[in-house]
Amino acid sequence: MILVVCLNPALDVTHYVSAVDWAGVNRPTAVHTRPGGKGLNVARTLHALGADVLLMGLAGGDTGRAVEAALRQAGVPSALIPISGLTRHTFTVVDDAGTTASFNEAGPEVTAHEFDSLRMAYLEALATTDAVVLSGSLPPGLPVTTYAALIQAAAAAGVPVLLDSNGAALLQGVSAGPAIVKPNLDELAGATGKILSASGTVCAAGTVCAAHTVDRAAVREAATELRAAGADAVVASLGPAGLLAVTAEGCWHAWPSAVAAGNATGAGDAVAAALVHGLVARRPWDERLRHAVALGAAAVAAPVAGEFRRESYLDGLRPVAVRLEEVR
């Protein structure tokens, strides 16, 4: 079983508006409400892949109830610990041109006592867990060492962890020795202080694409730093330029044959789901990365964040290029 921990789920509300009046009253032409938060997207994706998954998290109030109901309806097994605070909303406005503004609430204040209830359930679940995913931001009230503590507990039980977070929670988590961390370029740059890409300029060492010029040598250096700080493997997502993995066995670059147009929100969560799925299935690194690139691209192509079409994923597997850049 794969245990996905989502400490700060959300009820995502998306308003579609033809043309937005940013200083007036708008009447959305369509409204979508669905549970969100990175961990929830990972759990939904794993469930869609047919994996045995349990979503564990904290939820409170009417928004928390709505998240729980939506997970139940989607058939994703969940264990949500009740909290007195209100599970957050995130709010997104999309206009006809596809311009997207999102408003992400920080989330409810979580008490030490409430987190302790989750920790007890987590420790108990570890006995039947093959891998853990820790994904997303920490809600207010929880210390930045929270993920590190959960990783240590998993290590003590012999369970590998994939960590997908940012800032201090990522850095502290890395020091506890997760099996995989999956930062995007911003998160990797933030964690290491390195400059990894420059828009609009062509870098000799980099891949040139429409959106970014990624300095892959700098990414490798930064990923190697995170490995030195404790992570067993670092998979950096480079946006349209694919994934760069620095592991104990070597360094790989995997990239899609074509840049997918669509909604990139949730693509990172699809990558995380594929990586942990490959870890549990004991796929070799090149195969894990091939699946992760294809699933990420399928998620971008799907209209709703955190979803994907099965054919689009399977059709996308073959054209992924995977290159071993260095053997250890």
Next chain:
Amino acid sequence: MILVVCLNPALDVTHYVSAVDWAGVNRPTAVHTRPGGKGLNVARTLHALGADVLLMGLAGGDTGRAVEAALRQAGVPSALIPISGLTRHTFTVVDDAGTTASFNEAGPEVTAHEFDSLRMAYLEALATTDAVVLSGSLPPGLPVTTYAALIQAAAAAGVPVLLDSNGAALLQGVSAGPAIVKPNLDELAGATGKILSASGTVCAAGTVCAAHTVDRAAVREAATELRAAGADAVVASLGPAGLLAVTAEGCWHAWPSAVAAGNATGAGDAVAAALVHGLVARRPWDERLRHAVALGAAAVAAPVAGEFRRESYLDGLRPVAVRLEEVR
């Protein structure tokens, strides 16, 4: 008892953001969640005035539950008929400069069967009701004759109705003979096709204020039209220029001594509450209007839409000017 009907309540979520990135990710510095919808504001205001009030409406899903819980916490008696649809969100973004963008969902689809449950409860409540307030938009699924039908039922029971709506629901409602309709300038212009104000120009017949030049003669004509169409009295809210009432007894203009700075959202609901409160108390028209102007100004001065400070209301009563413009 005053019966306030709110067919399309909402859970109002307001995000405060220092400076908005309309094409990126925003992290609000503060979030307020409260029940909304015009009828709810009217009921809350009447409750704060000490009136015996019952809020009757339709509510569904987790948002409906949140609205119900917030009313209970505020001590406002309510009878919310459960519906299968989800009570809507409204979403507002406010930046540090006070620029406000709002996103108002249309609301849940209401079935004829669900509305019939409300209608039965309404008919029963009329026996102990002194006045009815019908306020706000109709949710999808209900015909534009909905308010007209509720007004006819009240008339049959000898209960006067204040109607505050717009468009076809207002026009149909007027034909059923409400005691008072309370359009703002936009609603009155929409209902009659007349041009009632021009920003930035000075009109000989009008009141000149910072925001509007109101053509009071045109407003009187338009209000007289709505009276001819069936309304017993028309109270047009002119924004900072106060209220213009056209009634069977005559025509009054009432205006505040100074233009209040603040949040105008909900000020119209405070005016509606004061007008029905004065109707039930059998206050003469000039006194009703004095209270309505003072309460509207107090609502503008309060930071949260639909609330007011008692002292600000009472202190504001004396400086209101009321002029009888025509006797019938």
